[in-house]
Amino acid sequence: MKLDSIDHRILRVLQKKGRIQNLELAKEVGLSPSPCLRRVRLLEEAGIIRGYAALLDAPKIGLKLTVFARVWLTGQDVETTDHFVQQVIQLPQVVECHLMAGDCDFILRIVAADLDAYRQFQVEHLGRIKGVKSIKTEIPMQECKLSSELPL
Amino acid sequence: MKLDSIDHRILRVLQKKGRIQNLELAKEVGLSPSPCLRRVRLLEEAGIIRGYAALLDAPKIGLKLTVFARVWLTGQDVETTDHFVQQVIQLPQVVECHLMAGDCDFILRIVAADLDAYRQFQVEHLGRIKGVKSIKTEIPMQECKLSSELPL
DNA sequence: TCTGAAATTGATGGCTT
DNA sequence: AAGCCATCAATTTCAGA
Numbered sequence: 001m002k003l004d005s006i007d008h009r010i011l012r013v014l015q016k017k018g019r020i021q022n023l024e025l026a027k028e029v030g031l032s033p034s035p036c037l038r039r040v041r042l043l044e045e046a047g048i049i050r051g052y053a054a055l056l057d058a059p060k061i062g063l064k065l066t067v068f069a070r071v072w073l074t075g076q077d078v079e080t081t082d083h084f085v086q087q088v089i090q091l092p093q094v095v096e097c098h099l100m101a102g103d104c105d106f107i108l109r110i111v112a113a114d115l116d117a118y119r120q121f122q123v124e125h126l127g128r129i130k131g132v133k134s135i136k137t138e139i140p141m142q143e144c145k146l147s148s149e150l151p152l
Numbered sequence: 153m154k155l156d157s158i159d160h161r162i163l164r165v166l167q168k169k170g171r172i173q174n175l176e177l178a179k180e181v182g183l184s185p186s187p188c189l190r191r192v193r194l195l196e197e198a199g200i201i202r203g204y205a206a207l208l209d210a211p212k213i214g215l216k217l218t219v220f221a222r223v224w225l226t227g228q229d230v231e232t233t234d235h236f237v238q239q240v241i242q243l244p245q246v247v248e249c250h251l252m253a254g255d256c257d258f259i260l261r262i263v264a265a266d267l268d269a270y271r272q273f274q275v276e277h278l279g280r281i282k283g284v285k286s287i288k289t290e291i292p293m294q295e296c297k298l299s300s301e302l303p304l
Numbered sequence: 305t306c307t308g309a310a311a312t313t314g315a316t317g318g319c320t321t
Numbered sequence: 322a323a324g325c326c327a328t329c330a331a332t333t334t335c336a337g338a
Contacts, residue, residue, distance in 0.1 A: 018204035048212045052170035053300050055202045085296045092303035098292035140250035144237045148205050151244035187323050
């Protein structure tokens with residue numbers, strides 16, 4: 001799918017204001033409501049817009065801690081890594097999981113209420129997944145930026 | 153602000169379907185439309201709902217690469233770190249920036265079109281920020297999970 | 305592909321329970 | 322606080338340019 005400059009404008013606006021009304025969106029991108037809506041539908045159908053989400057304030061709902069966990073597995077074979085991925089993506093505390101090319105096998109970003117809650121999570125969930133050899137955690141002191149907005 | 157179980161249900165639904173209509177949301181949480189809308193407005197005003205966003209598919213808009221960059225600064229003093237943060241949060245390619253407690257000073261997650269685009273970004277933007285001593289990059293081979301949904 | 309009008313559907317606020 | 326109801330506004334569809 002080819003995107004023109006109006007599509008780009010639409011995406012930029014929707015990344016910032018996901019619940020904007022079509023009438024206002026149309027005004028902002030310089031289109032009348034019907035073609036604007038049609039473009040949005042096309043972007044949704046093409047999967048360029050994966051979905052819409054409310055963004056919550058983690059500390060305000062009691063999640064005061066973010067942790068990065070670096071995970072090493074006992075082997076790099078497909079069975080071991082696939083099994084790990086399947087388990088980990090089901091854990092709602094794990095908000096990111098990246099299969100790495102270099103040193104360690106995975107980097108996870110995990111949210112938790114506090115350090116105790118994280119320790120419990122690691123012992124009861126992460127550490128119990130088959131094939132996990134070791135876990136090293138790194139704790140951010142401050143979240144300087146956390147954006148769902150992509151540049152375009 | 154105290155959240156009851158209906159507020160939790162509202163937040164869970166809105167995290168998944170940020171553009172759901174109030175009528176349908178009310179049905180899903182077992183409320184009639186007006187009190188449902190009232191609760192949503194209160195959650196927004198309290199800042200528990202920070203906003204709404206369209207989630208885009210990075211590869212489909214040409215961003216095929218994610219990079220983790222670990223950054224060390226020449227000093228840990230407030231001026232050096234503050235300056236770095238102020239510069240980095242303005243760069244749209246930087247989607248996450250965490251000030252770390254341990255080994256390195258910052259972990260950034262950066263999106264780019266490809267490795268060439270990233271290299272250029274590092275040389276022209278990241279590396280030029282005052283106080284940056286060294287940068288080590290780590291490249292994920294696969295994004296297994298990347299969620300904006302918090303557990304509750 | 306856009307525009308503009310018409311019909312359907314949703315948002316919203318006051319009032320009652 | 323929640324439900325009901327009336328009003329107002331937005332979405333959505335379709336004909337015509």
